[in-house]
Amino acid sequence: xxxxxxxxxxxxxxxxxxxxxxxxxxxxxxxxxxxxxxxxxxxxxxxxxxxxxxxxxxxxxxxxxxxxxxxxxxxxxxxxxxxxxxxxxxxxxxxxxxxxxxxxxxxxxxxxxxxxxxxxxxxxxxxxxxxxxxxxxxxxxxxxxxxxxxxxxxxxxxxxxxxxxxxxxxxxxxxxxxxxxxxxxxxxxxxxxxxxxxxxxxxxxxxxxxxxxxxxxxxxxxxxxxxxxxxxxxxxxxxxxxxxxxxxxxxxxxxxxxxxxxxxxxxxxxxxxxxxxxxxxxxxxxxxxxxxxxxxxxxxxxxxxxxxxxxxxxxxxxxxxxxxxxxxxxxxxxxxxxxxxxxxxxxxxxxxxxxxxxxxxxxxxxxxxxxxxxxxxxxxxxxxxxxxxxxxxxxxxxxxxxxxxxxxxxxxxxxxxxxxxxxxxxxxxxxxxxxxxxxxxxxxxxxxxxxxxxxxxxxxxxxxxxxxxxxxxxxxxxxxxxxxxxxxxxxxxxxxxxxxxxxxxxxxxxxxxxxxxxxxxxxxxxxxxxxxxxxxxxxxxxxxxxxxxxxxxxxxxxxxxxxxxxxxxxxxxxxxxxxxxxxx
Amino acid sequence: xxxxxxxxxxxxxxxxxxxxxxxxxxxxxxxxxxxxxxxxxxxxxxxxxxxxxxxxxxxxxxxxxxxxxxxxxxxxxxxxxxxxxxxxxxxxxxxxxxxxxxxxxxxxxxxxxxxxxxxxxxxxxxxxxxxxxxxxxxxxxxxxxxxxxxxxxxxxxxxxxxxxxxxxxxxxxxxxxxxxxxxxxxxxxxxxxxxxxxxxxxxxxxxxxxxxxxxxxxxxxxxxxxxxxxxxxxxxxxxxxxxxxxxxxxxxxxxxxxxxx
Numbered sequence: 001x002x003x004x005x006x007x008x009x010x011x012x013x014x015x016x017x018x019x020x021x022x023x024x025x026x027x028x029x030x031x032x033x034x035x036x037x038x039x040x041x042x043x044x045x046x047x048x049x050x051x052x053x054x055x056x057x058x059x060x061x062x063x064x065x066x067x068x069x070x071x072x073x074x075x076x077x078x079x080x081x082x083x084x085x086x087x088x089x090x091x092x093x094x095x096x097x098x099x100x101x102x103x104x105x106x107x108x109x110x111x112x113x114x115x116x117x118x119x120x121x122x123x124x125x126x127x128x129x130x131x132x133x134x135x136x137x138x139x140x141x142x143x144x145x146x147x148x149x150x151x152x153x154x155x156x157x158x159x160x161x162x163x164x165x166x167x168x169x170x171x172x173x174x175x176x177x178x179x180x181x182x183x184x185x186x187x188x189x190x191x192x193x194x195x196x197x198x199x200x201x202x203x204x205x206x207x208x209x210x211x212x213x214x215x216x217x218x219x220x221x222x223x224x225x226x227x228x229x230x231x232x233x234x235x236x237x238x239x240x241x242x243x244x245x246x247x248x249x250x251x252x253x254x255x256x257x258x259x260x261x262x263x264x265x266x267x268x269x270x271x272x273x274x275x276x277x278x279x280x281x282x283x284x285x286x287x288x289x290x291x292x293x294x295x296x297x298x299x300x301x302x303x304x305x306x307x308x309x310x311x312x313x314x315x316x317x318x319x320x321x322x323x324x325x326x327x328x329x330x331x332x333x334x335x336x337x338x339x340x341x342x343x344x345x346x347x348x349x350x351x352x353x354x355x356x357x358x359x360x361x362x363x364x365x366x367x368x369x370x371x372x373x374x375x376x377x378x379x380x381x382x383x384x385x386x387x388x389x390x391x392x393x394x395x396x397x398x399x400x401x402x403x404x405x406x407x408x409x410x411x412x413x414x415x416x417x418x419x420x421x422x423x424x425x426x427x428x429x430x431x432x433x434x435x436x437x438x439x440x441x442x443x444x445x446x447x448x449x450x451x452x453x454x455x456x457x458x459x460x461x462x463x464x465x466x467x468x469x470x471x472x473x474x475x476x477x478x479x480x481x482x483x484x485x486x487x488x489x490x491x492x493x494x495x496x497x498x499x500x501x502x503x504x505x506x507x508x509x510x511x512x513x514x515x516x517x518x519x520x521x522x523x524x525x526x527x528x529x530x531x532x533x534x535x536x537x538x539x540x541x542x543x544x545x546x547x548x549x550x551x552x553x554x555x556x557x558x559x560x561x562x563x564x565x566x567x568x569x570x571x572x573x574x575x576x577x578x579x580x581x582x583x584x
Numbered sequence: 585x586x587x588x589x590x591x592x593x594x595x596x597x598x599x600x601x602x603x604x605x606x607x608x609x610x611x612x613x614x615x616x617x618x619x620x621x622x623x624x625x626x627x628x629x630x631x632x633x634x635x636x637x638x639x640x641x642x643x644x645x646x647x648x649x650x651x652x653x654x655x656x657x658x659x660x661x662x663x664x665x666x667x668x669x670x671x672x673x674x675x676x677x678x679x680x681x682x683x684x685x686x687x688x689x690x691x692x693x694x695x696x697x698x699x700x701x702x703x704x705x706x707x708x709x710x711x712x713x714x715x716x717x718x719x720x721x722x723x724x725x726x727x728x729x730x731x732x733x734x735x736x737x738x739x740x741x742x743x744x745x746x747x748x749x750x751x752x753x754x755x756x757x758x759x760x761x762x763x764x765x766x767x768x769x770x771x772x773x774x775x776x777x778x779x780x781x782x783x784x785x786x787x788x789x790x791x792x793x794x795x796x797x798x799x800x801x802x803x804x805x806x807x808x809x810x811x812x813x814x815x816x817x818x819x820x821x822x823x824x825x826x827x828x829x830x831x832x833x834x835x836x837x838x839x840x841x842x843x844x845x
Binding site for chain 1: 588590709710711731732734735738739742746747749750751752753754755756771775778779782783785786787788789790791792793794795796797798799801802803804805806807
């Protein structure tokens with residue numbers, strides 16, 4: 001195979017899962033050249049993962065289903081070569097960092113793949129050492145992989161696939177569990193692999209801000225099982241409005257700004273490509289400012305923060321909370337804050353900072369070793385967990401953890417809490433139907449929760465915790481694995497609930513989401529609360545963000561750069577609409 | 585309680601196969617020893633765990649709590665033995681000397697087999713056991729099946745934690761009636777099964793994607809090596825087994841125990 005040969009050639013691929021009404025992939029054609037970094041995106045349920053699994057034969061041989069058309073990967077046909085043989089050419093990194101671990105210890109995990117490929121022990125040692133250095137975990141080589149943080153586990157997964165030295169690497173949402181800085185690091189490693197080691201990479205992602213500037217090519221799947229757009233990022237995102245509007249896929253914030261400029265002021269409408277980096281966009285804005293095509297309004301405020309409705313009575317009071325697990329290491333170190341009723345509080349921080357531990361204190365799953373937690377007027381150390389659960393609901397990161405009415409339908413899952421609490425059938429029916437309608441699950445009432453799509457499972461997991469009308473809703477990474485349309489839909493539902501007086505706490509790594517929706521933000525780092533207050537303030541504190549491995553939304557960086565160039569712009573802008581409130 | 589402890593110790597430094605064959609020696613001994621010698625054996629394993637294995641009092645005590653409860657259940661089962669001279673009565677059932685001896689012997693055997701197995705798990709890296717079993721001629725795919733099974737212990741422990749939390753928050757733990765408890769356990773088992781199946785599918789994907797089974801053989805980052813310490817340890821126990829067999833079948837010092845109970 002010569003370097004100019006394509007690495008992947010897919011011709012007229014159609015695949016349908018057993019029992020599915022319509023094919024997941026339909027007449028799909030794709031060619032990936034060697035040494036390319038291809039970003040594969042698309043709405044939830046568009047077949048991105050199915051496409052990835054078909055490249056090494058897991059689809060259809062392990063998953064079942066009917067596949068027609070032809071696939072060639074690095075000269076091999078996955079239809080006639082078993083997956084272990086395909087593994088000599090293609091490596092896959094999956095979304096779930098824990099499930100794909102094959103061994104118990106870090107160095108064994110990295111060596112596992114090449115051991116299967118009969119690599120000599122001396123070479124194994126070299127590869128393991130080199131990759132441990134690359135992921136900066138050499139000092140932990142003998143540690144159990146199950147003791148690592150989510151981010152560290154995913155780095156080990158990437159290293160374990162790299163150790164096989166494949167020609168093609170496919171990453172399926174590799175940063176879904178990582179904090180923003182961790183995600184950016186992973187993307188840089190991927191770019192390094194393409195540039196320095198000539199490995200072809202296909203990356204499936206929903207969060208595009210950091211990846212688009214690094215990608216050579218973008219492929220956008222549609223909901224009909226085909227490809228909506230395919231080309232260089234500059235060209236593909238000329239169709240940004242369709243990608244965002246019709247397909248519901250997130251686009252980089254820089255491009256959102258560019259599109260808004262074009263639409264409002266008809267600037268650059270003749271350009272055939274679009275700015276992908278903050279620097280490019282800043283230059284464009286500077287030119288527009290110099291030519292007086294746009295101006296910055298002095299003294300004009302951005303959008304008023306979304307103030308909480310209702311009274312100012314705290315619904316959550318946390319006083320000097322300390323907490324240790326059995327090993328004795330303190331996970332929470334003197335946390336204190338108050339949350340007003342009707343607020344949307346975002347809890348942010350890097351992996352292992354204590355966010356989930358704090359959230360579990362609020363529903364009584366854990367009790368402080370010192371200090372006091374009061375939620376909805378209940379002291380969580382004294383109240384029973386069922387009393388707390390009737391007022392404060394907790395939605396897990398993985399929806400399937402939430403489902404307890406096993407073997408039953410969506411209706412029963414939502415009705416479950418009310419039945420356990422002894423509500424009459426008429427009240428249950430009324431409430432469940434309302435929630436099914438609110439969360440757009442109509443028609444799925446009698447479907448098993450496990451047959452729903454990932455996005456529907458997420459909305460169901462929220463719906464089933466709202467049946468008893470809790471005063472406080474806590475969501476752990478609600479946007480995990482969701483496309484922009486579903487995120488917006490979920491946030492709209494939460495907005496409606498807040499209007500009715502429900503308070504919301506969400507743990508998130510998605511800083512754009514925090515900027516757009518949170519009324520206040522709590523920043524955790526190593527068990528300490530580093531910041532509690534307005535997100536407009538937090539995103540202009542670079543030292544704090546750096547310390548907590550977080551990144552401000554790109555629009556904040558743009559504002560900072562404009563200000564650094566002497567343009568008098570307010571430094572409290574954190575969303576695109578707020579930016580355009582000060583641009584005329 | 586059932587995981588490799590990764591604590592540096594004399595036993596941890598021995599090769600996995602010597603320790604595995606030591607387990608075979610223990611299994612033979614418990615069946616030819618009389619109850620009193622089984623108790624001595626129990627003491628030796630306990631001391632080995634604490635001194636040679638350095639597994640710590642806390643870990644040993646947690647294990648003993650489980651093992652002694654099990655042993656107690658065996659002893660209580662002596663009520664239903666029926667034969668022999670009664671010591672006391674529980675309702676209409678006589679508890680006899682013979683019942684005590686038979687059940688006591690069975691309990692001592694179970695204790696020894698379980699404690700030695702636990703000690704083996706605490707001081708043996710599962711990876712080394714796999715490479716050792718492959719050295720003995722076991723196909724590596726089969727050896728890894730055991731290994732992947734061991735991998736599921738920490739995964740399922742985490743999963744059980746999540747399911748516990750979900751059940752508490754959704755009110756499942758509120759109903760303390762027999763019906764409620766039955767529903768709780770049914771839900772728990774179904775949830776564990778569903779989660780295990782999903783995890784197993786992802787693990788199967790990962791194994792295939794990492795070339796598992798691509799070749800008849802595979803290489804190892806840490807190939808199996810016999811250790812001098814392990815072999816000496818094994819040799820001592822093999823001698824004990826031979827002496828015990830000699831005492832049982834030739835000298836007839838305690839003949840019959842292995843048959844009677």
